[in-house]
Amino acid sequence: MDKTKLSESDICDKFIRPAMEQAGWHGFDQIYREFPLRAGRVSVRGNKAHRDLSTVLRADYALFYKANIPIAVVEAKDNNKPMGSGMAQAINYAELLGVPFCFASNGDGFVFRDATLADGVLEKNLTLDEFPSPQDLWDRYCAWKGWTPAVRQVAEFDYAPSKTPRYYQINAINRTVEAIAQGQNRAMLVMATGTGKTYTAFQIIWRLWKSGAKKRILFLADRNILIDQTMVNDFRPFKGAMAKLSPNAKGIETVNAQGQVTIEEVDLAVNKTTKLVDKSYEIYLSLYQAVTGTEEERNIYKQFSPDFFDLIVVDECHRGSANEDSAWREILTYFGNAAQVGLTATPKETQDTSNSDYFGEPIYTYSLKQGIEDGFLSPYKVVRVDLDKDTFGWRPTQGMTDKHGHLIEDRIYNATDMNRKLVLEQRDEVVAAKVTEYLKATDRYAKTIVFCEDIDHAARMRQALANANADICKDQPRYVVQITGDNAEGKGQLDNFIDPEKPYPVIATTSKLMSTGVDAQTCKLIVLDQNIKSMTLFKQIIGRGTRLREDLGKTWFTILDFKRATELFADPKFDGEPVQIYQPKGDEPVTPPDELTGTPGMGDPLTTGQPDPLADPFAAQAGGYTAPGAGSDVEPKKYVLGGMVTVAVARERVQYLSADGKLITESLRDYTRINLAKQYDSLDKFLQAWNDADRKAALVEELEKQGVLIEALAEEIGKDLDPFDLLLHVAYNQPPLTRRERANRVKKRNAFTQYGPVARKVIDALIDKYADEGIATIESNDVFKVQPFTQMGSASELVKCFGGRPQYLGALQTLERELYAAKP
Known part of the structure; x- marks a missing residue:
């Protein structure tokens, strides 16, 4: 038998597995073929997500002792490669599983790596007959661990x-x-x-x-x-x-x-x-x-x-x-x-x-970072919305009173004060409108949690969101609910909110009650309208959206941030190891980091002595306007202003997780230009790569894997632009053409006169399909299974009108050359 002509799978079946079975390894409880390690990172592109199959990790074999403790991995290669060529992969897989034994093989034998150094040798070569038995490896493993009987x-x-x-x-x-x-x-x-x-x-x-x-x-x-x-x-x-x-x-x-x-x-x-x-x-x-x-x-x-x-x-x-x-x-x-x-x-x-x-x-x-990287948790995108009064501040005019007649303290109120010291009712309406706008543009029934400053704020937001969604709420009053510690009716809806089978409630306004321990598996939108300085609280809130349920259509989520809270993502401590700063009673205290304690004066329970919402979710939550009696000198908890103060969106931007797990902070155009330049440092090189690609869609997919956000660009610049034009325009400052303009140019050239009438009709339909849907559609093997091609004949009949499949593919390549030809 010539091993060099066998596939890697054949090498596994004919040589590697028999060698392990001969050594005493057996069955599915000890030998796991294609053992899954990483599911493959899910990447968000615009309003869609896809799993990057290039990041999937599977060990060719994982060896278990008694079906519960992995102790070794085996990486196989075909016989055209050296026996130890898979060792680097095996070491990587072993590190993930925390096991000390690695094997690499091409079917001739094994390279055995023993990190326990039981024989005093790290790596050595073994014949197929020398593969160690389960008991041998287990004894080495237990000795390495230092376990008693x-x-x-x-x-x-x-x-x-x-x-x-x-x-x-x-x-x-x-x-x-x-x-x-x-x-x-x-x-x-x-x-x-x-x-x-x-x-x-x-x-x-x-x-x-x-x-x-x-x-x-x-x-x-x-x-x-x-x-x-x-x-x-x-x-x-x-x-x-x-x-x-x-x-x-x-x-x-x-x-x-x-x-x-x-x-x-x-x-x-x-x-x-x-x-x-x-x-x-x-x-x-x-x-x-x-x-x-x-x-x-x-x-x-x-x-x-x-x-x-x-x-x-x-x-x-x-x-x-x-x-x-x-x-x-x-x-x-x-x-x-x-x-x-x-x-x-x-x-x-x-x-x-x-x-x-x-x-x-x-x-x-x-x-969380590792979970997203491995593909077991949902990635996210961030929509940052800065409101003008939060960003630039607001100062009352001299002698100005609120809607309850209270004289407003003369100072500048900013984002920290909103809904803590100052309530702008129109601000609630603007936030509700932006939340509703996002849901209408994506999924009106996507489970949504709105994190508010306190119970009073949560109650107002429920009303503002109900008004913004009156077309639904008039018939479905539970479309929007308030779920806070003091609201028995709202708490009674918590089970329904987290149940994927229950359509209502869709939007839940809360303060702290839903920040932790709530298994909202299908939550697709988290709205932050709360001052968050505690890293613990921030992590818990973000955790409400991280569950991945592909079977229920939940592969990613959005964070709609009105409070710049997502700046905490940039803090190294967001995904780092916790640092102990605790001081036992009686010891000299140290000042905790700001991100853990919150800013003094902002009402954070760790600095003001208020009940800790993370310690007792049913504790009294700060807030709630209490109007003092007539003539009272008691200062109100909050100044409340109605429509006399307008609020508007000052700035809005979308941020995506990059390939290295960080939020993109540059503009989308700059980020695209930088990433494309890593692949092609000149316009000529990009054009050559595009023209040489047999399938343009494959090149686009590869660019997306490298971090070029095609769909996000299309949303920002123009959905009717081809990826080719998007990239030319953004990265190389070239004037773009729409798909329809490119299609019309081809039709005017009359470049397909050599084909018969049926073939020309197919080409005309392909050109129209490109104008409507893009290059990926006409390159698809299933393009003839949709209208208008199904009316022209079967796929085989349409291919035959070109003389056969090779001739059809040649015509398609000619069409693509015409589509992307330089302007005459």
Whole structure:
């Protein structure tokens, strides 16, 4: 057999896999072919998104021990390449999976890289018969880890049968199980919103519980919806051994396969009448609020002995449990002998609050940037809208009073004051109009969250948005709702808002209540009309849009920013490791960074002593106009001005994530020119590449992968321009022609007289199709499957009128040369 004539796939099937099976590796539980690592980055282009298949990563083989711990990767190449030519790829994949063993092969043998240095050699060559056995690699792996037999017994325990975890979930699960098995009692996982923290927690609990390492487990969260979602989704396999610690729960609303709403009964551990806890369960889920309170009888957790639980998992641990003196921390302290695992997307590090001080440094971190890069999270684009009164400020005239008769303090009011100290009612109308304008231009029913300054502002925005969308709201009053801590009716709509099957509500106005823990999977628009200086809060808010649901048409989201809050994206700390600046009680305090504490005087809870919305979402939120009685000297909380002060848009711009994960800050034209110059440093080189390309659409796709935003350019400059003209005009300052103008030029030349009448009719139709839809359409293999070609005959018949497919392709190339010919 001549190996050099075999494909890479044949090399795998005929030589590599047989060698592994001969060594004792077997089945789908140990040998994973084409193991997925990265799904491929999703890029936003205009109002569309596509997955860049060039960024997809799959290991040719991933080798697992007992189906849950990856220990090696194998990269294959065809036999025309050297045996070790795939080693660089294998090392990259091994780093992602956190494994020490790599193999590269071309079918002649293997290059084996052993980072454990068990034999004192990093790399060596092996014959096909010398591939190491599973036990050999596992023994090396365990020695490298320093595991005792007791640790191995826990670490080797299988996952719960379910979907295959992603590579970062495998890392998070295995590292946590390993740490707990080795006796570590505090651990923190930092995983971006939408990356499956709850599923990761489920697998950690399952393996520790089933292996016998931990027998009684408590899962804590601070939102009822987090508990309910967890019980009916990821934690469902625990049913029968799992109960909810809630004296008032009635059931969990779910949607079945037919889209019908049902109430699923749940096992409750607390008797509603006696408030006594049933201690026969092994896994308990609870709200902090459900088991604690200022009155002793509400402290249900004290019905358990301090040693009852041996594992506690804390969801969203950046919230109340991060505060040393909070009532919620009392639970963790009470069960202080239990192993405790904290889960968060945003570790909280301030002068007074520290996750890392309590849980320790993160045992594993998977960031938003990495999630977008890997293609597991939605990318975003930013629409920055600067309003004139925010940007340039506003000063009242002498003696000016607000609509309630209060004398307005004479000073300049700017963006910081809006909706905190000064309410301009027309500003609400302008913001509502811009939000509505965007939705009308994209998707009128895209789930939208509008983050307002406070409850009062959220109420006004609900009204302004209802008026701006009166055509829908007159029949569908729940199109726009206010969901804030004080609004029982609005909170009752939260489940409907996050349910992809429920069309209403579409727009939710909120302050802090929806900033965290709300699994809004199909949220496509986040509106920022709130002063945000806390990096923790900003990350949480952005996290509401990062979930990727391609099956539901959610592949990206937009941030409509009225407050310049998205400038925080440029802060290195946005996607960096948390820095501990916490000072224990009694120590000399240090000044926290501005981005964590907020600007003094802006009402940030970390500097003013107001209730921390991230610690207690139901705390009183700042705001709400309270008009003092007649003749009162009490200064109003806010000055309110109606139509006497006009507000207008001063500037608007769109920003996109670039190929390196940063928001484009230059103008779109400058950004295009710079990126195109990286590929073609002169007009002649670009023209040569364009003319030489067999398929112009393929060249356009390649340019888009390199960061040239064709669709965004078309929206800004002209949708009826060909990509060729867009790039000529923007990058090389050439006057553009529309597609229709190029098509008419070709028709006037009468360049296809050598073809018969049917072929000329096809060419005329192709020219018209180009004018209407562009070059990609006429280059498509399916172009003859649409009108008007279907009326002319079948695809094969139309090709035959040119003499065959080669002749048709030649005619198409001639047409393209004519389309892009220089002006006569």
